[in-house]
Amino acid sequence: MSSATPTSAPPFDRLVKALTSTISLKIVMALTGLAGVGFILFHMAGNLQVFLGRDAYNDYAEFMQGLGALKWVARGGLLTVLGLHVGAAVVLIQRNQRARPERYAGLEQKRTSLAAMYMAELGMVLLAFIVYHIAHFTMGVVSIEFGGVDYYALQQVTEESTRRDLYAHFIVSFQQPGIAITYIVANIALAAHLAHGVTSTFKTAGIAVGRWKLPFEVAGPAIGVIVGLGNISMPLAIWAGFIGGH
Amino acid sequence: MDIKLKIWRQSGPKQAGFYEDHRVVADPHMSFLEMLDVLNEQLLEAGKDAVAFDHDCREGICGACSMVINGNPHGPRAGTTACQLHMREYHDGDEIVIEPWRAAAFPIIKDLVVDRSAFDRIQHAGGYVSVGTGSAPDANTIPIGKRESDEAFDYAACIGCGACVAACPNASAMLFVSSKVAHLSLLPQGKVERKVRVRKMVAAMDAEGFGGCTNHGECSAACPKSISVDAIALLNREYMFAGLARD
Incomplete structure (x- = not known):
């Protein structure tokens, strides 16, 4: 055979190339994003039980804490999903930046939204917030001591049992304006991120076309608003003294 | 109509580019590219280098014309190529900024011409x-x-x-x-x-x-x-x- 015969790349190289193509990474963004949205909705539904009072909330918290191995599998899964989402985003953003090294004097934007233009920045805000949120409620290393009381270690003593009083930590945290504002700002960022992200997911999946285009274009902002309002309702209600008031 | 132009000039792929100011007296019936033709006649008469821009059919079907006009690729009209844009879109005294397509994959050859x-x-x-x-x-x-x-x-x-x-x-x-x-x-x-x-x-x-x-x-x-x-x-x-x- 002549040397001009094209040689196919080794199978492993081809696999890596196929998995790291722009569209493959977009699919990774979409799938991990969708998993994230599922978790966010579940997380919100769980937390909204704070409106049902101390016992209901602590029952739920005790159940979740008692899942044992399953809890760690879920945590590992969520961390993997987040890692893939952030990792794919970093690669895609770097490619996008390299694709336009020289800026325009001005480029008029006609169709895009603010949320779409600032997805990466919103993502960075959310990443920083996730670190704080886990340090706050999950690990109990920040924002746990108020008025000399360690609320992370606080116990609820009932007739049947003694268990952690997460409700008290929840309430007292959001009674602090600084913490409440941090959570409200983070959830506005989350709402904007979801507004563009959810719709984008279905466009990447190739579903949001034709007569399905409009419903999916509405779905993103709708889920963003639902999650934003649902999550913000908690610090606002506590701050206003509507729940957990003395 | 008196038009002020701010055009990207770049003498070659490796040279640094800059914006250059020009004035053109245009007729509202002229196409955008004809207005640039008038500018180039002025430049050539003055012994200067004409502005390089891609064009071919000038009837909106070849895809050769390519310039960002006031932040809009092909100019302000929807569904219209730059060659089908007419000066009647503009008013006397308007300033128009003209830039090439900007993308790493479309390196600039000269002025407004990019390698596609x-x-x-x-x-x-x-x-x-x-x-x-x-x-x-x-x-x-x-x-x-x-x-x-x-x-x-x-x-x-x-x-x-x-x-x-x-x-x-x-x-x-x-x-x-x-x-x-x-x-x-x-x-x-x-x-x-x-x-x-x-x-x-x-x-x-x-x-x-x-x-x-x-x-x-x-x-x-x-x-x-x-x-x-x-x-x-x-x-x-x-x-x-x-x-x-x-x-």
Whole structure:
């Protein structure tokens, strides 16, 4: 055979190339994003039980804490999903930046939204917030001591049992304006991120076309608003003294 | 009408560029490119270098003209190429900023002229039908649904001008690639190679250094043929179904 015969790349190289193509990474963004949205909705539904009072909330918290191995599998899964989402985003953003090294004097934007233009920045805000949120409620290393009381270690003593009083930590945290504002700002960022992200997911999946285009274009902002309002309702209600008031 | 121009000048691919101010007296009936012709006559008479810009058919179908006019690829009119833009869109005393397409994959050759051969290489990678189709068949020998033929025709309207890349905040070429992939995969002659085609064209697109789609829709707004962003969703779907099909 002549040397001009094209040689196919080794199978492993081809696999890596196929998995790291722009569209493959977009699919990774979409799938991990969708998993994230599922978790966010579940997380919100769980937390909204704070409106049902101390016992209901602590029952739920005790159940979740008692899942044992399953809890760690879920945590590992969520961390993997987040890692893939952030990792794919970093690669895609770097490619996008390299694709336009020289800026325009001005480029008029006609169709895009603010949320779409600032997805990466919103993502960075959310990443920083996730670190704080886990340090706050999950690990109990920040924002746990108020008025000399360690609320992370606080116990609820009932007739049947003694268990952690997460409700008290929840309430007292959001009674602090600084913490409440941090959570409200983070959830506005989350709402904007979801507004563009959810719709984008279905466009990447190739579903949001034709007569399905409009419903999916509405779905993103709708889920963003639902999650934003649902999550913000908690610090606002506590701050206003509507729940957990003395 | 007296028009102030601020035009990107760059004497070669490696030279630094800058904006240069000019004044032109234009007639409202002139096309935008004719206004630039007048400017170039002035420059040549003064012994200066004419502004280099791409143009060919000047009737909106070849895809050669390519300039960002006041932040809009092909200018302010929707579904219109720069050559079909007329000076009646502007008013006496207006200032117009003219820049080239800006993308790493479209290096500037001179002034407003960019090298768009990256599009040719993507097209060569798979944007064709290689089955022996013989001479043109008689009409209606291969039945094609009205909806499919209309859709394929809409995507086939792409003239490869690169306005989608120019308008995209990520300099992504996905509207171009998706138009080619969608148009060919919708028709029976193109269906045979659809899996290999989409994989090869996407690989070629990535190799050229274009960015990725983040669903802004700016490409479609700038497209002189008003091709819908739905094409990109179809491309994603084609790519997923193609999976890891062998060459």
